[in-house]
Amino acid sequence: MITLSEFLPPRPEESSWRLIRQAGVDNVVGVLNGAEQDQRMFASVGAGPDWNADDRDEVPWSQRALKHNIETYDDYGFTLVALEDTAPIDKARLGLDGRDEQIDNVITQIKAMGRLGVPTLAYNWMALSSWGRTDIALADRGGAYVTAYDRAIGQAQEPLVAPGEVTPEQMWAGLEYFLNAVVPVAEEAGVVLAMHPDDPPQQIDRNLPRIMSSVASFRRLLSLHPSPSNGMTFCQGNFALMPEVIDGTTSIPDLIREFGTENIPFVHFRDVKGTVEHFQETFHDAGQTDMPACMEAYFEIGFEGPMRPDHVPTLAGEPNTRPGYETLGRLFAIGYIRGLEQSVYGHPAARQER
Template sequence: MILSFLFFGNTPDEKWQLCRQMGIEHAIAKLAPELTGDIAIDNYESLARSKAIFESNGFKLTGVEGDQFDMSRIKLGLDGRQGDIERYCRMLENMGKLGIGLLCYNFMATGWYRTDIDLPERGGAVVSGFSMKKAKTEPVSSHGTFSESQIWENYHWFIEQIMPVAEANGVKMALHPDDPPISPLHGISRILTSADAIRKALSFSDSSSHGLTFCQGTYTTMNEDVFGLIHEFGRQKKIFFVHIRDVRGTPEDFRETFHDNGPTDMFKMMKAYREIEFEGPLRSDHVPTMAGESNDHFGYEMKGNLFGIGYIKGLMDAL
């Protein structure tokens, strides 16, 4: 198991120094233009520049995460998606040339979403949460409404287009489940909301590059057997990347919590990753905002990550 950290952009700051001090050597990065001030990474020179920045600061750029440019036309099947998929394939080719072997992606047209961002947690920390009751009062997306069958069709098309390119370039495509795992949201259906849906997605390609970001917290929110799924997908060698966090509640009404303050037996889960001989990257995910922090980047402020990373390192050492 390789402990990593998610960096937004490529500008070194205090977080970079803290990660080095914690012994983290592997970076996962979102390198969208609005975060880097550079052009999108379907341009080779742009991606090469980012990789060089991470390397010069002591990190191996192990993978990229999230939408690196606007994916809405691909996810919703809109006019212009063919040009976007060509850009996506160029990005995969660039990753292969530069030895960046992991892409954590999702197929959420409206992204990960929370109705609340400042729910009280232990000791006055604040966390994010989701209420389907509140979400139903919010307006429909500007894109309109889309059925689950439409999104499934778009996802199948996406896999057919990109998976041969990913495999040819040695890039592992790690599918993140929908968060929250409910459908629809703001009029747009979400399809990757259960273990059965993930099994269906995996059936679309037998490529060695077709696998999962096992977001432990999302599977917990689904009320799935997380321990069993680690072994199931692990036996299939389909877990490429792991996100570790904990939540309380149901798909329709849940809240984040500290890694040590939820329903999950975290040591049991870490043992499961070892039992399946998982050797890929993992990272702390969606942490509480703690004393003195702004909550401008809820879920990703640094003090909660310091706690999460230390907790995960302790679990790893205990193994």
């Protein structure tokens, strides 16, 4: 069976956390309180993080801070199974002076994760920004709000760097340097690295190259440092927009079978409508991907790792202050995923009898 999970920053919300537990989820994918992605995720869509720094002295990626987060989740009946956050690593992504210190911080985090039993670390190679959208309140089914992206609007925004200042090979070299330093530590710690695709998966964003934007780029990633600890976050919504899928060369179920459990430790089970130039998020049952066929492919490869919904619609009565992450859409997604899982993997009672 899959490890059905939800994404929750380590700041309890009594009502929503209880609802998620009541929906049958007891595994959490978290961020580090105040680290890189915790700061960037909602800022990228115009909604800043809602955390308040506490008076603890340790940095967010220390063992003590991570242990505090684990205890917070545990108080609500959740087990932390993956992190989607690291210490800042833009210097590592861009191959700049100071990258060794940033990599050392990631190594500190990985060692702490290993000691505390958190097996999966999702990260990305999007320098200077996080996932990008140009609309956070596009009306979808029944007036639900979804996020969307229009490339013409997105690329008209303020440049991230000057033209030609950063090259793709510079970022590939930075990634290889990073992997060579970090993967051996992850192997020893029993932690798997899971690279998330660029979001949107486009080759350049406001003059800055995006190198994790195609299926070919993920094949290259895996070849840079072959290891059970060098894997991917299989974010279906991003892979669905990659050129090899859009042009019909392959499909999401085919990619699941190609990469297999040896390369897919972690899944974002979500869907979109459109192309990388213009797309929108949508309900899990209303996108362009055959989601039941995806679940069948996960069953065929024996996937049992963390799987979570992502970027859900904002439903009636919700404020949309956290686009893609309000509560009611999550509950819909959790039920949808659980239903598909039981239809393919079997009912829990039947699985126990095998």
